[in-house]
Amino acid sequence: MISVAEALAIILNGVDALDAELVALEDCAGRIAARDVKARITQPPFAASAMDGYAARFDDAKKGATLRVIGEAPAGAPFERPIGAGEAVRIFTGACVPDGADHIIIQEDVSRDGDAIVVKEAQSAPRHIRAAGIDFLEGKILAENGEVLNEVHGALFAAANIDRVPVYRRPRVAIFSNGDELMEPGGDLKPGQIINSNHYALSALVKSWGGEASYLGCARDTEADIVTKFEEARGTDVIVPVGGASVGDYDFVKTAFLNCGGEIAFEKVAVRPGKPTWFGRLGDARIVGLPGNPASAIVTATLFVRPLVAALGGRDREALESAAPMAAPVPANGGREAYLRATFDGDKLTPASNQDSSLLRPFAEANALIRRPPHADPLNVGDTARFVRLR
Numbered sequence: 001m002i003s004v005a006e007a008l009a010i011i012l013n014g015v016d017a018l019d020a021e022l023v024a025l026e027d028c029a030g031r032i033a034a035r036d037v038k039a040r041i042t043q044p045p046f047a048a049s050a051m052d053g054y055a056a057r058f059d060d061a062k063k064g065a066t067l068r069v070i071g072e073a074p075a076g077a078p079f080e081r082p083i084g085a086g087e088a089v090r091i092f093t094g095a096c097v098p099d100g101a102d103h104i105i106i107q108e109d110v111s112r113d114g115d116a117i118v119v120k121e122a123q124s125a126p127r128h129i130r131a132a133g134i135d136f137l138e139g140k141i142l143a144e145n146g147e148v149l150n151e152v153h154g155a156l157f158a159a160a161n162i163d164r165v166p167v168y169r170r171p172r173v174a175i176f177s178n179g180d181e182l183m184e185p186g187g188d189l190k191p192g193q194i195i196n197s198n199h200y201a202l203s204a205l206v207k208s209w210g211g212e213a214s215y216l217g218c219a220r221d222t223e224a225d226i227v228t229k230f231e232e233a234r235g236t237d238v239i240v241p242v243g244g245a246s247v248g249d250y251d252f253v254k255t256a257f258l259n260c261g262g263e264i265a266f267e268k269v270a271v272r273p274g275k276p277t278w279f280g281r282l283g284d285a286r287i288v289g290l291p292g293n294p295a296s297a298i299v300t301a302t303l304f305v306r307p308l309v310a311a312l313g314g315r316d317r318e319a320l321e322s323a324a325p326m327a328a329p330v331p332a333n334g335g336r337e338a339y340l341r342a343t344f345d346g347d348k349l350t351p352a353s354n355q356d357s358s359l360l361r362p363f364a365e366a367n368a369l370i371r372r373p374p375h376a377d378p379l380n381v382g383d384t385a386r387f388v389r390l391r
Contacts, residue, residue, distance in 0.1 A: 001270040004303060004337050010265050011279055011288065011304055017314035018169040018237065025154035031167035032210070032314040037143040039160035043135040047097040049073075051128040054088040054110060054117060055101035058126040061119055069115045073098060088117060097129050104128035136160065146314055168314030173206045173305070174233035175199050176216040178226060178244035178253055179292065184218075197360065198242050198297045202290075205301060208391070211238070211309040219244075219253075226256035230282065237312055239285050240305060243292030253289060254278065262287065270374070272336040273357035274300035293357040299339050299369060302390065320389050321371070324349045330379045333372040341366040342387060349385055367391055 002010075020034030049055065056067055067088040073079040075094040082100035083089060089098050097104070106128065109121040136142065142156055143149060149167070157165055182196035183189060199215045206213035216232050219225045219241075226244070233239045244253035254264065257280060264280040271277065273296035278289040288305050290297045310316075327348035330340065341352040341362045351370055352362035369388040379385055 058103035171312040
């Protein structure tokens, strides 16, 4: 068996981000920029009025002064000639400020009679003009290579006259289950059968990590059926077979994998839960074989599939591990690195009362995994523990 760190190093060895693709702005949120995204224009591209009122020279806008209105500047239709001494232009929010004007007198501060306005209120300083480029200048980097794009980036890029943005392709992850005892939910169970549930969590997790998950169904306990699933998964970036990787008489997954031309890099990891986790290559695809027990599958997917999906998708590895004091004691650990389901309330860690690897309910309530190094001493209330954030 190899350690968690050794296994992760093997899985990530030689992994580069996938190719870039162009996506529409409405589809860019949550994607990863594949290169620096630079503004194509200056925003705003001209000095713009921030208020409805009159564009004038500040030196002319004295209280009691009378100014001659020489035209209008609505948004989208600039006034064509410069403003001279004693002149003003009726202007509206967002409109281009005429040359020669350095101040907007808000409409509430004047009285108008025909083509003349009288300034009723003292003007303290030149105001109400948004300078050209106050948001960004042409060529400004609006998102850096590797940055996670958020819900506002689409609007930002649009304002910069960008209509499509380069992002890293999402890793395609194929998942299939294995086991004659597994049945899909909604039917009647025969004696000895259980519900096939792991792929629902794994597919949702892969999507939350930035991948595209496809579930290929459940392979029966025959080598031929398992080979069919591996062949169906060709062309994807990551293949995740779940179950059938132990040493039982009906565990055929690795044998079928080898018969497909796959190469195995490691077969066991010194981790609890999740010892039967294995890894290999099938053509360009990376295969992360997960144990069938629910907790084992979700823990090992978090430890190994999540960083692999992140690396292929161009994401920097997130700082997922933190430290916090314990709200309850835990016993000494054995020889394998262990991950205990727990709840972190922002202050303390509370481990689940039952850590059996077949249980799903503790995972539905957990948002953290307490990491216990091999042969770690017991932890008492108040002791600090390292933990991995789940969500």
